[in-house]
Amino acid sequence: MQENVVKALEWRYAVQSFDPLKRVSESDLKVILESGRLAPSSYGLEPWKFIVVENSEVRRRIRAASYDQSKVTEASHLIVVARRTDVRENIVHERIARTAEIQQQDPKSLAGFKEMLDGVIASRDDAALDAWVSRQVYIALGMMMEAASLLGIDNAAMEGFDPRGVDAALGLAEKNLTATVMLSIGYRGIDPAATRQKVRRDFGTVVEFLR
Ligand SMILES: Cc1cc2nc3c(=O)[nH]c(=O)nc-3n(C[C@H](O)[C@H](O)[C@H](O)COP(=O)(O)O)c2cc1C
Structure with missing residues (x-):
C-alpha cells in the first residue's frame, strides 16, 4: 500500500497530451x-462546486479562454x-443548516458556532476572504488529483485560463461562482512530457524533522 501510493504519485x-x-x-x-x-475545508464551509463539462461546444469555448490548451478538449473529462x-x-x-439537518x-x-463563523468571515476584507476561499478549493483539487493517480487515471491541473472567459462559458457569475482551477482527467496520449524525469527537490530539503 505505502509503495503503491508513492508509485502512483511518481507516475503522475x-x-x-491526452488520448482523445x-x-x-x-x-x-x-x-x-x-x-x-x-x-x-476550513470550518467545513465547502466553498466549492465541481462542474464536469461534457458538452464539446462549451469545452471549445473554455479552450479558447485557456491559451488554447489542448487538454481542455482532448481529455476524457474536464472538471472546472x-x-x-x-x-x-x-x-x-x-453550514449551520446543513449541520443541524445531518446531525x-x-x-x-449551534448559535455559538454561528457567531464564531460570522466573526471569522467579518474579520477578513473581501480580498482576504476570497484568497482564503481559494485556498480551500485547492485542497479538493489535490485530493481529486491523488485519487485519480491512485486509480491509474492521468490528470492535469490548469490555472492557465482567463476566469472571466470560463465563467462566461459556464454562466458561473449568475450562480455566485467563479472558476478557480481546472482539472483534466483521462489517459495520456503520445506525450513527450511523459518520459521526462520528474523535477523535485530532495526529501531532505523539503522535509525537516525536529526530534
Ligand atoms: C494548480 C496548478 C495549475 C497548473 N496549471 C497549468 C497549466 O495551466 N498548464 C500547464 O501546462 N500546466 C499546469 N500545471 C502543471 C505544473 O506546471 C506541473 O504540475 C509542475 O511543473 C510539476 O510537474 P509534474 O506535475 O509533471 O510533476 C499546473 C499545476 C498546478 C498544480
Missing part, C-alpha cells in the same frame, strides 16, 4: 469527484473547480 505528471479516444469510466469519475466532495463568490452573504447560514441538532444549539 502534468499531462500535456480513451474515456474514464463513470465509476472512476464518481470516485474522483467523491474525493473532492469529501475533502476537508469553482469557488463561491457569495461567502459573506450565504455560507454560514448554509439532527436544533440550529439554536
